[in-house]
Amino acid sequence: MKRRALLAATLLAAPALAQASPKLVVIGGGFGGATAARALHRAGLAVTLVEPAAEYIACPFSNAVIAGLRDMDSQRFGLDGLRREGIALARQAATAVDAAARRVTLADGTALAYDRLVMAPGIDLRFDALPGYDAAAAETMPHAWKAGAQTLLLRRQLEAMEDGGLVVVAVPANPYRCPPGPYERASLIAHYLKTRKPRSKLLVLDAKDVFSKQKLFEQGWAALYPGLLEYVPLSGGGKLTEVDAKAGVLVTEFGEHRAAVANVIPPQRAGRIAEAAGVTDRSGWCPVDPVSFESRLQPGIHLIGDAIIAGAMPKSAFAANAQARVCAEAVLALLRGEAPATPKLINTCYSLLAPDYGISVAGVYQPADGLLTDVPGAGGTSPLEAPASQRRAEAGYAEDWFRTVTADAFG
C-alpha cells in the first residue's frame, strides 16, 4: 500500500504554469526518456523526444532471449504510441547540446530550443578499458549489454557451440548497468547448457568479490547447476586484464582461459551525448542533484537513468522509470518558480535463475548528503529459505513487473 501511494504521489498535480508554453526537450527513448516525455506531456507541456531509433529494445528479460527461452519480438517497444499521444518525435541523434544557449543540435543540423532539457542517455560501452576488447572484438566476443543484434549474436554462438564447450561470462567492476544482470545471464546460460548441452561448462569471471543478491544466486547455483557453473571472484583471480578475441582467449590477473563462447561485459560510461553536453565528470558518469535531477555541471539540464551517479540507487529500468517521474515533477515545479519537493524513490528488480525460479530485490531511496541513499529498514530481498513454490511465483511476478514497467514507459 505504501509503495502504491508513493508511486501515485509523483503522478498527481497538473499545474497551471506561469509561463505561456515552455519548451521541453527529452533526449533518449529508453525507459527513462520515454517515461519523462509522457509525464511532462500529461502535465500539458509541449514535449519533443529526440531518439533516432523507431523502437526501443528492452534489456530486462533479454537474458531469456539469449538462453532461447523468449522471442526477441517480446523485447521491442515502438515509440509510435508516444507520437499518438501528441509527443513530437525527432527521429535523429542529438549531436550537441549548448547549455548556455539552451539548444540541442540534431544530426541533420537542425536546432531545438528548450527551456528545460531532460537527458536519458543510457550507457556506452568503453572500448578503451580492456586491452584487446574493441568494437571489432565485440563481434567475436559479444557483450550483449545493449539489447539488439548483440543479444542475438550471443544466442547464435551458444546454439552453434558443440556440447562440451567452455562458455565464459566476464563481469566488470562497479558501476555498470543492471548490477544483478550478469548473474541472471549466467544462470540462464547455465540452464540452456544443462538442458541442451550438458557436458559443457560455464565459467563466470568477476572483477569484484561482492554482488547484488549474491547469497540468493549462490544458493540457487548450488541447487540448480552444481559442477556446471563455476564462479571466480576478484580474490580468486576473476579480473580480466586482456582478451584475444581471434584466439578466443581471456587473460586474467592469474591465468588464462580459452573459451568456445565468450561473453565479455566491459566497463561502461554515460551515453556519448552526455559527454558532448558537458554533463559528465572524470568518472564518465553524470553528477546530479538528487532532488531535482538537475546536472551539477550545466544548469537547465536534467539527467535520469543509467547515466547518472545515483548513489545507492542501481542502474536499472525501474530506477530510470522512477527517476523520470520525480524529475518531471521537479521540472514542472521549477517552471512554476517553486522549489521541487524532496522525493522518495523505489527500485524493484527481479532475476531469473531458471524459467520457474525467480528472486527479487527492492530498495527505497531518499536524498541525503547530496546523493540518493538507502532508507534504512525499507526494501530487502527474497528470503533465503523459501519453497520452490515461492521461487515459481516470483518468476511470474517478474513477467508482471516487465509488463507494468514497459506499459508505463511506452504506453
Next chain:
Amino acid sequence: MARVLINLPRSAKRGELIEIRTLIQHGMETGYRPGPNGVTQQRDIIRSFTCLFDNEEVFHAELYQAIAANPFITFSMLATASGILAFTWTGDNGFAQTETRALTVT
C-alpha cells in the same frame, strides 16, 4: 591455510624484467570494527610479505590496517639465473604461510 594465487612466467630470458603477482585470501580485520554483538573485533591482519630468490630477499612489504582484504601485491624482478622463489606471508595470531615456485632462466 589461506588460498594463495601467484602469477609469474614459467621461464624468462637472462636479464629480462619479469612481473610477479600475488594474492592471498585474507579478511584483514582492522581491529577497529564492531562485530554483530557490538564488541570491537580483534585485529587480524597480514603484517609482512617477503619474497626470497634462492634464500636472498628480493622483495619485502609491511602491511597495515588500511590494506584491503585479500592483499594483492605485484612487483618486478630482474631474472638473472634459474632458481626457487619463496613467498612468505606472516601476520597476527601466529599466521604464517609459505609458497614456492620455480623460475627457469635461459
